[in-house]
Amino acid sequence: MNRYIDVQGAEMVFTSAKGRFHALHDIHLQIAKGEFVSLIGHSGCGKSTLLNLIAGLLSPTEGALLCDNREIRSPGPERAVVFQNHSLLPWLTCFDNVYLAVERVFGAKERKAQLRERTHAALQLVGMAAATAKRPHEISGGMKQRVGIARALAMEPKVLLMDEPFGALDALTRAHLQDELLKIVARTRSTVVMVTHDVDEAVLLSDRIVMMTNGPAATIGQVLTVDLPRPRDRVALAEHPGYVACRKQVLDFLYTRHGQPQALAA
Numbered sequence: 001m002n003r004y005i006d007v008q009g010a011e012m013v014f015t016s017a018k019g020r021f022h023a024l025h026d027i028h029l030q031i032a033k034g035e036f037v038s039l040i041g042h043s044g045c046g047k048s049t050l051l052n053l054i055a056g057l058l059s060p061t062e063g064a065l066l067c068d069n070r071e072i073r074s075p076g077p078e079r080a081v082v083f084q085n086h087s088l089l090p091w092l093t094c095f096d097n098v099y100l101a102v103e104r105v106f107g108a109k110e111r112k113a114q115l116r117e118r119t120h121a122a123l124q125l126v127g128m129a130a131a132t133a134k135r136p137h138e139i140s141g142g143m144k145q146r147v148g149i150a151r152a153l154a155m156e157p158k159v160l161l162m163d164e165p166f167g168a169l170d171a172l173t174r175a176h177l178q179d180e181l182l183k184i185v186a187r188t189r190s191t192v193v194m195v196t197h198d199v200d201e202a203v204l205l206s207d208r209i210v211m212m213t214n215g216p217a218a219t220i221g222q223v224l225t226v227d228l229p230r231p232r233d234r235v236a237l238a239e240h241p242g243y244v245a246c247r248k249q250v251l252d253f254l255y256t257r258h259g260q261p262q263a264l265a266a
């Protein structure tokens, strides 16, 4: 397998006024170009920490992380992040929110007309062409999240990093955006790493599901390959024996073998 993203023995120890906290231990993970990988585990196990290490927003205490054979030392436009709460700038229109990111990445070598074209194309890709002139407070949560995804995609990142991108949305909007994401990723062939709590979301979208043990010193407990044909259709899959089997394996890992930590279960 090619090692497009290569996490080599990463450890993460946070040091704060309260003391030291060993969040991640001995994380080894290789992700191939074009792969869709989900990180799943109970709350507080370190999923976001691992994603932030790949984003370059955090540096590991030990070990190394590589993207395309280069060490990840800081955030970079080749690794765009989509957060749970869209993080759009409230005073800018949807268009300008995306344009700002496009300008940062391509502004030095492209004309304004090309930058505008890229911005329009990204908004079109997520079905938001009609809302370009609206500000974030004028659109729904699902629409804001789409603009956040458009902003990330417009940067043409090599890797799309998503931290519970649909976590704050109602079930129907969530299902709709998952379907859209499936289509977009099929078109762009992006490499995606997504944090989720949702077992069905993980099985529907992923090529592999990385299951994390509970912390402290959380590590990768099991990696499941989701060998289901694409394109995937949520209704058809619901009764697919392979889908049911994958779902069962993840549920078994999360609730039988690595139950919710006591402090959270109480």
Ligand SMILES: Nc1ncnc2c1ncn2[C@@H]1O[C@H](COP(=O)(O)OP(=O)(O)OP(=O)(O)O)[C@@H](O)[C@H]1O
Binding pocket: 014, 015, 016, 021, 023, 041, 042, 043, 044, 045, 046, 047, 048, 049, 050, 215
């Ligand atoms: N900056 C920090 N300083 C100290 N501890 C931290 C810091 N960031 C995260 N932690 C701790 O590291 C552990 C992992 O946190 P992280 O946010 O990665 O978990 P998570 O699996 O993404 O959780 P959730 O699913 O609830 O979002 C938690 O116990 C958290 O309290």
